[in-house]
Amino acid sequence: MRSATISRKTAETDIRVEIDLDGSGIYDNQTGVGFFDHMLDQLARHSLIDMTVRATGDLHIDDHHTVEDTGIALGQALAQALGDKRGIRRYGSCHLPMDDALVRAALDLSGRPYLVWNVALPTAKIGNFDTELVREFFQALATHGGITLHVDQLHGLNSHHIAEAAFKAVAQALRAAVEPDPRKGDAIPSTKGAL
Numbered sequence: 001m002r003s004a005t006i007s008r009k010t011a012e013t014d015i016r017v018e019i020d021l022d023g024s025g026i027y028d029n030q031t032g033v034g035f036f037d038h039m040l041d042q043l044a045r046h047s048l049i050d051m052t053v054r055a056t057g058d059l060h061i062d063d064h065h066t067v068e069d070t071g072i073a074l075g076q077a078l079a080q081a082l083g084d085k086r087g088i089r090r091y092g093s094c095h096l097p098m099d100d101a102l103v104r105a106a107l108d109l110s111g112r113p114y115l116v117w118n119v120a121l122p123t124a125k126i127g128n129f130d131t132e133l134v135r136e137f138f139q140a141l142a143t144h145g146g147i148t149l150h151v152d153q154l155h156g157l158n159s160h161h162i163a164e165a166a167f168k169a170v171a172q173a174l175r176a177a178v179e180p181d182p183r184k185g186d187a188i189p190s191t192k193g194a195l
Contacts, residue, residue, distance in 0.1 A: 001020070001022070002020070002021040002022055002081045002082065002083070002178075003018070003019060003020040003021065003022075003081055004017075004018070004019055004076075004077040004078075004080035004081040005017070005018045005077070006073045006074075006076045006077040006080065007073075008069060008072060008073045008076075010065075010069065012057060012058050012065040012069070013055060013056065013057035013058070013065050013066055013069040013070075014055070014056050014057070015053070015054070015055040015056075015057075015066075015069050015070055015073045016052075016053070016054045016055075016073075017051070017052070017053050017070070017073040017074050017076075017077045018050075018051070018052040018053075018077070019049055019050060019051050019052075019074070019077045019078065019081055020049065020050040020081075021049055021078075021081050021082070021178050023048060023049055023050025023051075024048055024050065025044050025045040025046065025047065025048045025049065025050065026044070026050045026051075027040065027041045027044035027045060027050070027051045027052070028051075028052045028053075029041055029044070029051060029052070029053040030053065030054055030055070031053060031054075031055040031057070031066055031067075031070060032055065032056065032057065032059050032066065033059070033063045033066055033067065033129065034127070034128075034129075035126050035127055035128075035129035036063065036066075036067055036070070036129065036133070036137075038164075039134075039137075039163065039164065039167045040053055040070075042164060042167045042168050042171060043167050043168075043170065043171045043174075044171075045171070046167075046168045046171035046172055046175065047171040047172070047174040047175045047178075048175050049171075049174065049175075049178070051074075053070060053073075053074070055069070055070050057069065062130065063129065063130060063133060064130070064133060064136065067133045067136055067137050068133075068136045068137065068139075068140050069140070070137070070140075071136070071137040071138065071139070071140025071141040071144070072140045072141075072143075072144045073144075074140075074141055074144075074145070075140060075141045075142065075143060075144030075145030075146075075147070076144045076145070078141075078145040078147075078174075078178075079144065079145050079146050082109060082178065084188060084194070084195070085109060085111075085188060085189065085195045086186045086187065086188050087180050087181060087184060087185060087186045087187065087189075088109065088177065088178055088179065088180060088181060088189060089176060089177055089178075089179050089180075089181045089189065090108060090109050090110070090177055090189040090190075090195070091106075091107070091108050091109075091176070091177055092106070092107055092172070092173035092174060092175065092176030092177035092178075093105065093106035093107070093173050093176070094106075094168075094169045094170075094172035094173045094176075095154075095169070096165045096166075096168045096169035096172060097165070098161045098164055098165040098168065099158065099161050100155060100156055100157045100158055100161055101153070101155060101156035101157075101158065101161040101162045101164075101165040102153075102154040102155040102156065102165065103119070103151065103152065103153050103154065103156070103162065103165040103166045103168075103169045104150075104151070104152045104154055104169065105149070105150065105151050105152075105166070105169035105170045105172070105173045106149075106150045106173060107147050107148060107149045107150070107170070107173045107174065107177055108147070108148040108177075109145075109146070109147055109177050109178070109195065110146065110147070110148050110195060111146040111195045112146065112148055113142050113143040113144075113145070113146050113147060113148070114142065114148045114149070115135075115138060115139050115142045115143075115149050115150075115151075116149070116150040116151070116152075117135050117138065117139075117151055118150075118151065118152040118153060119134070119135065119151055119152070119153040119162065119166060120153060121134065121159045121162055121163060122156075122157065122158075122159055122162075123159040125159075126159050126160050126163060131159055131163065134163050134166060138151060138166075138170070149170070151166055151169070151170065153165075153166075
């Protein structure tokens with residue numbers, strides 16, 4: 001079964017993430033950060049990865065540590081659930097429209113973490129949420145998941161729409177990349193024989 005549970009506890013946060021790559025997008029995410037929970041729900045629903053997140057953090061300071069550390073734990077869970085990545089498609093991409101916003105995400109589950117982030121959120125806040133934390137989440141996810149991730153905003157005026165389109169685009173790309181490749185059986189998708 002391609003699933004994982006990661007617990008991460010520091011002086012700033014206490015986080016538990018459970019995922020199942022072969023799920024149906026069931027989610028139960030509670031971080032104490034409302035907009036972020038909404039984005040994690042989108043990530044689960046549109047990737048079809050079942051996801052449960054429980055996070056408590058130093059929200060009296062700000063949301064930064066909670067959001068970043070959740071990205072770390074989720075990246076670690078993805079890496080653990082994928083194992084040696086035998087039989088997966090490896091690559092995924094998506095152009096995701098949401099009203100005024102159009103975001104492209106492309107990723108490679110290469111084991112070589114790298115984030116290219118060409119997204120300009122026009123406001124500093126979405127409600128009480130600091131928009132700069134969207135990038136921080138994806139940086140942590142890519143780094144700890146061993147993902148080469150490119151996210152590009154092609155259009156967009158509304159910060160909420162742009163951020164949500166980014167999460168949904170990455171979700172769709174993840175869905176494609178983690179899926180078993182019916183033509184390759186249990187082969188590792190690399191000429192090197194390892195990822």
